[in-house]
Amino acid sequence: MALHLSVLIVGGAVIRVGVVPAEVCPPVDDAAVRNAIDEAVQWIAAGMGPDGRYTYGYHRGHDRVSPEYNGPRHAGVTLSLYQTHALTGSADALSAADRGLDYALKGMITTNDFTAWELFGEVNTGANGLLLAGLAIRREATGDGRHDHLMRAIGRFLLVQQYPDGSVSGYWHRSIGMPEPTYATYSTGEAAWALVLLDRAFPGEGWGESAARTIDYMATDRDRREGRLSRLPDHWAAYTISDLRPELLTGSRLDYARQLAGYFGMRLRFEAQRRGDGINLALRWFPGPPAGVGTAAEGIGALWRISADPKLASLRPNIEERMICTAGFMVRRQVTAAEAAGAARPELERGAWFYRGYTQMDDQQHVLSSLLAALTLIESRKDPG
Amino acid sequence: MSEVLLVLAFVAAVNPPRARLGLPEDERARPLPVAMLVGSVVAIGVVTGLAWWSAPLLDALEITPETFRIAAGLVAVLAGGWAFFLPIPAVEPALAGWRAGLWPVAYPRILSPEVLVLAIAAGTQNGVAWSVVAAAAAVGALGLLAVVPNRGSAARFMASTGRVLAVLLVVAGIFLMIDGIRDV
Numbered sequence: 001m002a003l004h005l006s007v008l009i010v011g012g013a014v015i016r017v018g019v020v021p022a023e024v025c026p027p028v029d030d031a032a033v034r035n036a037i038d039e040a041v042q043w044i045a046a047g048m049g050p051d052g053r054y055t056y057g058y059h060r061g062h063d064r065v066s067p068e069y070n071g072p073r074h075a076g077v078t079l080s081l082y083q084t085h086a087l088t089g090s091a092d093a094l095s096a097a098d099r100g101l102d103y104a105l106k107g108m109i110t111t112n113d114f115t116a117w118e119l120f121g122e123v124n125t126g127a128n129g130l131l132l133a134g135l136a137i138r139r140e141a142t143g144d145g146r147h148d149h150l151m152r153a154i155g156r157f158l159l160v161q162q163y164p165d166g167s168v169s170g171y172w173h174r175s176i177g178m179p180e181p182t183y184a185t186y187s188t189g190e191a192a193w194a195l196v197l198l199d200r201a202f203p204g205e206g207w208g209e210s211a212a213r214t215i216d217y218m219a220t221d222r223d224r225r226e227g228r229l230s231r232l233p234d235h236w237a238a239y240t241i242s243d244l245r246p247e248l249l250t251g252s253r254l255d256y257a258r259q260l261a262g263y264f265g266m267r268l269r270f271e272a273q274r275r276g277d278g279i280n281l282a283l284r285w286f287p288g289p290p291a292g293v294g295t296a297a298e299g300i301g302a303l304w305r306i307s308a309d310p311k312l313a314s315l316r317p318n319i320e321e322r323m324i325c326t327a328g329f330m331v332r333r334q335v336t337a338a339e340a341a342g343a344a345r346p347e348l349e350r351g352a353w354f355y356r357g358y359t360q361m362d363d364q365q366h367v368l369s370s371l372l373a374a375l376t377l378i379e380s381r382k383d384p385g
Numbered sequence: 386m387s388e389v390l391l392v393l394a395f396v397a398a399v400n401p402p403r404a405r406l407g408l409p410e411d412e413r414a415r416p417l418p419v420a421m422l423v424g425s426v427v428a429i430g431v432v433t434g435l436a437w438w439s440a441p442l443l444d445a446l447e448i449t450p451e452t453f454r455i456a457a458g459l460v461a462v463l464a465g466g467w468a469f470f471l472p473i474p475a476v477e478p479a480l481a482g483w484r485a486g487l488w489p490v491a492y493p494r495i496l497s498p499e500v501l502v503l504a505i506a507a508g509t510q511n512g513v514a515w516s517v518v519a520a521a522a523a524v525g526a527l528g529l530l531a532v533v534p535n536r537g538s539a540a541r542f543m544a545s546t547g548r549v550l551a552v553l554l555v556v557a558g559i560f561l562m563i564d565g566i567r568d569v
Binding site: 001004008011012015016019020022023024025259261262264265266269273300315318319321322 | 446447448449451452453455459460477488492493498567568569
């Protein structure tokens with residue numbers, strides 16, 4: 001009997017420590033989330049150069065700013081700032097985003113058919129998709145239609161990049177004037193979401209139908225065609241589905257949304273198990289890269305908006321639980337003013353999320369966007385009306 | 386997990402033919418009826434309790450039901466593998482009289498680790514009623530096998546059937562793990 005009970009207790013302990021450690025969800029309220037959002041915006045704004053570029057990355061251990069830069073991340077941060085302004089009315093976010101937008105506008109190239117943003121000699125589909133998404137969110141939040149012509153022109157570029165089966169070329173080859181026959185991991189979803197937002201801005205022009213074609217490609221063929229063994233947990237696809245016109249939300253597209261919710265949920269549950277110390281560090285490693293956690297939280301936050309649909313309604317309580325839990329531990333993981341006070345460059349630490357001593361602009365971008373979704377949820381609970 | 390699969394999973398976890406081979410017996414190679422009755426009632430009571438308190442229990446352990454299903458599936462896979470390679474459990478020295486229903490009938494023959502974790506996982510997903518129904522079906526099957534003498538071809542047949550159920554438990558465990566991974 002003693003042997004059996006010993007095996008039971010030891011086995012239970014091994015399972016507890018190794019397989020199901022506690023999923024820690026610190027309590028969080030709207031004030032804390034708002035504060036984290038403000039701090040992240042300040043990190044982005046404080047690190048902007050006079051030309052409108054953001055700080056790409058910062059290694060606090062070496063007190064070194066990364067010299068890298070690229071278009072998708074620039075456009076992504078700009079988009080996130082516009083999302084912030086749209087939800088919170090933050091003037092700082094709008095001002096920083098407009099400066100970021102101005103930087104991009106200096107690199108626009110125009111052909112007979114379209115306009116697109118080129119950076120460092122590369123015309124990246126995803127960067128243009130995110131830039132267009134940001135412009136659409138800006139237009140909706142401010143009512144300012146000054147970029148309407150440009151939005152349609154970038155939309156036409158995305159259609160040029162889209163193949164008849166819904167797949168999307170990752171780049172446009174300027175010298176031959178054609179899409180390059182290559183895919184980029186997230187460009188497909190970024191382009192599709194931009195087209196959906198364009199459809200919302202200019203209904204009846206067919207942008208949504210084009211986006212739906214790419215959703216179907218992402219839901220069916222993409223992973224096999226693009227050489228992945230498992231489905232890509234694509235938060236941009238989640239945004240695309242959740243912003244799609246209701247009449248385009250078919251059963252198969254909602255099924256895809258359901259699958260995506262599962263991937264995001266698993267990722268976030270796993271993340272909640274990470275404490276980064278003791279035996280947990282050996283078994284679960286360090287708390288994950290903020291951009292990775294943020295994308296999963298962003299994706300699940302996007303799906304929350306359509307989780308009232310009967311096909312997704314059973315997921316809604318869990319989706320909300322993951323959103324609140326993630327907001328709780330990400331607020332806690334953000335560098336506070338007090339923690340940054342003694343740093344070499346407090347302005348590049350305060351408000352940021354680091355992974356093993358390094359932070360990058362998309363860390364702030366994705367966590368910021370995920371916190372916006374969580375804030376909407378928390379506030380809707382306070383004031384259901 | 387569907388209700389049908391839940392019942393199959395409980396039957397595979399209790400594994401009545403294999404459990405039957407490890408029950409204490411009288412001189413006619415049959416289990417003591419009183420011990421069987423006590424063991425069955427205790428086992429169903431424990432499953433009911435675990436299913437009933439599964440949500441607060443997991444809350445206290447800070448584990449989401451979806452993640453717990455992964456752990457439960459892993460336990461089921463390991464237990465299924467163990468039962469497949471060891472189809473005849475060791476006969477444990479029994480407590481005297483009706484207490485044999487507690488040891489070894491209720492534990493470890495019926496309330497094995499895989500049954501305990503399954504009760505918790507099922508409690509949060511399928512509810513108490515279905516958990517009890519599934520456990521009762523498995524215990525009822527063991528009760529039916531109790532009238533079969535543990536000898537000769539009957540014993541060999543139970544060992545073989547136990548192996549089949551062990552494979553079924555592995556399959557159910559894999560299903561539980563996938564379910565836990567894919568859920569939100």
